[in-house]
Amino acid sequence: MFANPVLAVLAALTVFLCPESIQAAEPKNFRDLIFASEPLKPIDSELKIKIGDVAPDFILPSIQGEKVQLSQFRGRKNVVLSFVPAAWTPVCSDQWPGYVFARHLFEAQEAIILGITVDNIPTLYAWTRQMGEVWFPILSDFWPHGDVADTYGVLRNDGTTERALVIIDKQGVIRNIKVEDINVRPPLDFIVTSLIRINKKKGGTE
Amino acid sequence: MKNTTILALIISILSFFFPAPSNAETSSDVEVLPEITLTVPDNKGYIQYLGLKGEPGTSFSLNDIDADILLIELFSMYCPYCQNVAPTVNELYEKIEQTKRPDLKLVIIGIGANNTDLEVDIFRQGFDIAFPLFSDSDMSIYNTLAGAGTPGFIGCRKDGEKSVIFFRESGGFTDHSQFLADLLHRAGVKEVDRVR
Numbered sequence: 001m002f003a004n005p006v007l008a009v010l011a012a013l014t015v016f017l018c019p020e021s022i023q024a025a026e027p028k029n030f031r032d033l034i035f036a037s038e039p040l041k042p043i044d045s046e047l048k049i050k051i052g053d054v055a056p057d058f059i060l061p062s063i064q065g066e067k068v069q070l071s072q073f074r075g076r077k078n079v080v081l082s083f084v085p086a087a088w089t090p091v092c093s094d095q096w097p098g099y100v101f102a103r104h105l106f107e108a109q110e111a112i113i114l115g116i117t118v119d120n121i122p123t124l125y126a127w128t129r130q131m132g133e134v135w136f137p138i139l140s141d142f143w144p145h146g147d148v149a150d151t152y153g154v155l156r157n158d159g160t161t162e163r164a165l166v167i168i169d170k171q172g173v174i175r176n177i178k179v180e181d182i183n184v185r186p187p188l189d190f191i192v193t194s195l196i197r198i199n200k201k202k203g204g205t206e
Numbered sequence: 207m208k209n210t211t212i213l214a215l216i217i218s219i220l221s222f223f224f225p226a227p228s229n230a231e232t233s234s235d236v237e238v239l240p241e242i243t244l245t246v247p248d249n250k251g252y253i254q255y256l257g258l259k260g261e262p263g264t265s266f267s268l269n270d271i272d273a274d275i276l277l278i279e280l281f282s283m284y285c286p287y288c289q290n291v292a293p294t295v296n297e298l299y300e301k302i303e304q305t306k307r308p309d310l311k312l313v314i315i316g317i318g319a320n321n322t323d324l325e326v327d328i329f330r331q332g333f334d335i336a337f338p339l340f341s342d343s344d345m346s347i348y349n350t351l352a353g354a355g356t357p358g359f360i361g362c363r364k365d366g367e368k369s370v371i372f373f374r375e376s377g378g379f380t381d382h383s384q385f386l387a388d389l390l391h392r393a394g395v396k397e398v399d400r401v402r
Binding site for chain 1: 282283284285286289320322324325328329332343
C-alpha cells in the first residue's frame with residue numbers, strides 16, 4: 001500500500017494523533033446531549049389562573065404508562081405542578097433531578113409533584129432516564145399541543161411552556177404560583193415554604 | 207516529495223503535539239486564587255476544621271483558611287453527577303482525615319453553585335457530608351473561580367501570602383485514593399501517603 005516507508009509512518013502518525021478524523025465523536029455523557037440555547041425572553045405568556053382559584057382539572061398521559069388526573073389527588077395530597085419548557089434543554093435538565101433527590105421533603109409535606117412539558121412520551125422517557133429514580137409522574141402535554149399549559153396561561157408563543165410552579169392544596173385550591181424567568185431555576189425554598197404554609201394553616205397554627 | 211521533506215513534516219507534527227518540556231514555571235503559568243469571602247459558619251467544628259479566627263457571622267477569605275492545600279468542590283444539589291460522586295468525595299475526606307500528618311494540612315470545602323442554603327442543607331444531610339459546605343446562590347463564587355461545570359474540583363496551595371491554583375478537574379471520579387495521589391502529586395508533595 002505504501003511503497004515509501006516514510007509515507008507509511010506519516011499515515012500511521014496521522015491516524016494516531018488525529019483519531020477524531022476517522023471516528024465520529026460520541027457524546028461522553030448525558031450533558032453532551034443537551035441543547036445549548038441562548039438566553040430567552042424571561043416570560044412570554046399571561047397567567048389565566050390566580051391564587052384562590054380551584055385548579056383546572058386535567059388528564060394527561062405519563063411516562064410511567066398511566067394517565068394521571070389532577071383531581072385524583074383531591075383529599076389525599078398537596079400537588080406541585082412543575083411546568084418546564086422542554087426536554088433536552090439546560091436548566092430543565094437539572095431541575096427535576098433535584099426534586100428526585102429531595103423526595104423526603106415533599107413526602108414530609110404530603111405532596112406529590114406532577115412534572116409537565118409539551119414533549120411527547122418517547123422524548124420524555126429518553127430524557128428522564130438520567131434523572132435517577134423519578135418517583136413522581138412525568139406528564140406529556142403534547143396533544144392537543146400545550147392544552148393544559150394554555151388553560152393555566154403558561155404556554156409561550158413558541159409552543160414551549162414557562163418554567164412555572166403551581167402549588168395546590170388537598171382541596172384542589174391554588175395556594176401559590178411562581179412563573180420564573182425561563183432562564184433560571186426556581187429555588188426549592190419557594191415550594192417548601194409554600195407547602196409548609198399550607199400544612200400549618202391546616203393545623204390552625206397560622 | 208523527498209524523504210527529507212517528509213521527515214521534516216513528521217518532526218513538525220510531533221513537535222506540535224509534544225512540545226519540549228519547560229523546566230521553569232513562568233509567572234504567567236501561576237493562577238492566583240482570587241479574593242473570595244464567605245461567612246464564618248455557626249458550627250464550631252467547621253470553624254476549628256478551617257482554622258478560622260473570626261466569630262460566626264463575620265466574613266473570612268478563602269485565603270484565611272488554615273490549609274497547606276485547599277480542595278474546593280463545586281457542586282449542585284440538582285446535579286445527578288454531583289449526587290453520584292458525593293459518596294466517593296466522602297471517602298476522600300475520610301482518607302485525608304485518617305492519614306493526617308503534622309506538616310501538611312489538607313482541607314476540603316464545598317461550594318453549592320446556584321444553590322440556596324436550604325438546597326445545600328438538603329445535599330449535606332442527604333449524603334451525611336462532614337466537611338463544610340457553603341451556598342453560592344447567585345453563582346458569584348463559581349464565576350469568580352471560573353468554574354467549568356459541576357462537579358468540579360479546584361486545588362489551591364499556599365504560596366507566601368497568597369494561594370495559587372494548581373489543580374482543576376471537571377467531572378466525577380471513582381477512586382478516591384488515586385484522586386488524592388494525583389492531587390498531592392500535582393501539588394508537588396513527595397510523600398503522598400499521609401497528610402496532616
